[in-house]
Amino acid sequence: MKYWLMKxxxxxxxxxxxxxxxxxxxxxxxxxxxxxxxxxRDDVQLNDLVLFYHSSCKVPAIVGVAKITQAASIDITAFDIQSKYYDAKSDPNNPRWFQVDLSYVEKFAKQLTLTELKADPALAEMVLVTKGTRLSVQPVTEQEFMHIKRLAQAS
DNA sequence: GCCAACGTTGGC
DNA sequence: GCCAACGTTGGC
Known part of the structure; x- marks a missing residue:
């Protein structure tokens, strides 16, 4: 069982x-x-848990949890010229891009803002708060995940 | 809307 | 394979 954060x-x-x-x-x-x-493609597995993060908005924050309900499959939007995700360089015979399926698990009663997360010493090593990280899919340690769950309950 | 920090592209 | 130029992300 692994843990992730997706933006x-x-x-x-x-x-x-x-x-x-x-x-x-x-x-x-x-x-x-x-x-x-x-x-x-390589690491996200069925039933892994995902922190759901809202980015590029007024209050960037972790807002809830989702679960992986299907591991990697080919992202066919890359072949769809109508799609905003179209990528002419992705060859259908050698697909470049992948997707997973997510299901809703819970929405936190109180969102955990980026400001709070940055201020929390227990999360100092978290990829999300380390400088210069723009990854939209990133690993989260079990300790970090459990800590965030506790924060969400405490408030 | 600005811009710092990354990522990607493509000429050489 | 280097690196300048360009594009994107995402907080502020």
């Missing part, structure tokens, strides 16, 4: 969108960064 712009797809989605499940498509792709 989404709430204007594009928020935790509420996941909550209200059919079967409370969504295909996590459009990852176009190699490091993130490698995590998705």
């Amino acid at each position: 989404s712009e709430p204007d594009e797809f928020s935790i509420d969108d996941l909550l209200n989605a059919e079967k409370q499940t969504t295909a996590w498509q459009g990852i176009r960064n190699y490091q993130a792709r490698n995590f998705l």
Whole structure:
């Protein structure tokens, strides 16, 4: 069992969108960064838990938890010329991009803002708060995950 | 909207 | 394979 953090712009797809989605499940498509792709393709497994993070918004924050309900599969939006995720360089015979499926688990009663997370000594090593990290799919340690769950309950 | 910090591209 | 130029991310 591994733990991850995945970023989404709430204007594009928020935790509420996941909550209200059919079967409370969504295909996590459009990852176009190699490091993130490698995590998705090679390391993310069925039933792994995911911290759902809202980025590029007024209050960047971890807002809840999701679960991996399908491991990596080919992201076909890369072949769809109509898609905003279209990538002419991804060869259908040798796909470059992958996706996973996420299902809703919980929405935190209180979101944990980036400001709070940065101020917490227990999370000093967390990839999210380390300088210069822009990864939209990133690993989270079990300790970090449990600590964040406690923070979400405490408030 | 700005811009720092990264990532990617492509000429050489 | 280097690196300048360009593109993107994402907090502020």
